[in-house]
Amino acid sequence: MEDLTLVIGNRNYSSWSLRAWLALAHADVEFETVLLPLDTPQFFERIGEYSSSGRVPVLWHDGVCIWDSLAIGEYVNEQFASGGLWPEDSASRAMGRSMASEMHSSFIALRNALPMNIRASRVVRLDEATQSDINRVFTLWADARAAHADVGPFLLGQYTLLDAMFAPVVSRFKTYDIALPDDLEDYGKAVLADTAMVQWTAEALQETDIVDADEAGEPRE
Incomplete structure (x- = not known):
């Protein structure tokens, strides 16, 4: 290796x-x-x-x-990264780590109903549990952005591990046409426009393998 x-x-x-x-x-x-x-x-x-x-x-x-x-x-x-993938401010780090841990351990309904599928443009009928997960994500994002909007466009202002943890969720919302609240649209755009995310997406679009379990929903018209 x-x-x-x-x-x-x-x-x-x-x-x-x-x-x-x-x-x-x-x-x-x-x-x-x-x-x-x-x-x-x-x-x-x-x-x-x-x-x-x-x-x-x-x-x-x-x-x-x-x-x-x-x-x-x-x-x-x-x-x-010399610690630079989290903010210097301890309160912001604590918020970020709490939210990252929640992403890591929760949102099972969202994951199951809306699997990541970058190449697709699909629609899924949302059940109550999935909608509840989506609402919780929006609440977390709004709280983080409200506290850091003057620093930069990401959840804690600068790009951090928290944005890496939520990047697949932003991608899912694009795939399944989940509208972001007006005050979160700029955040979604910033994540998708991030240089590293653009590179990963471009490489994903070149793949041809199909994982049937992750082809949820129906193609959007």
Whole structure:
């Protein structure tokens, strides 16, 4: 293995891989990417070479294995970004880490009903649980933006690990035509226009593999 290697799934579908990749991209560090196509024999044959978790993403650095997106983000922040992927202000860091942890552990209905699918333009009928998750996301974003609007366009003003954690959700809202409240439209645009996100999206659009489980809903007219 190279000194710094990130193992990911399909860029089109793997939201957790995207989060880890964005952390590395924003740390401005060179790394190798290994892609294992999801739900394929190749994935199940090779994932054990990288992690006993059986999941992506996985980061290897000089013999150290980190196998969880949030843990990878924190490791990258410490090792390569001199702490700059969180704000200097302790209150803002606390808010960011709380929100990132909630994203990490919650929103199951949203994830299941609206899987990340960058190439698609689809529509899904929202049930009560999914709409509740969406509303909660909007509340979190609005609270963060209200506290940091004078700093910059992202949730905590500057781009942080919190934006990496929510970037797949912004992508989902685009795929499934979920309208953002007026006061959050600029945030959604900033995430999608981020240079690293643009690169990931462009590469996702070149993929051709289909993961049937993530092709939710029907094509939009």
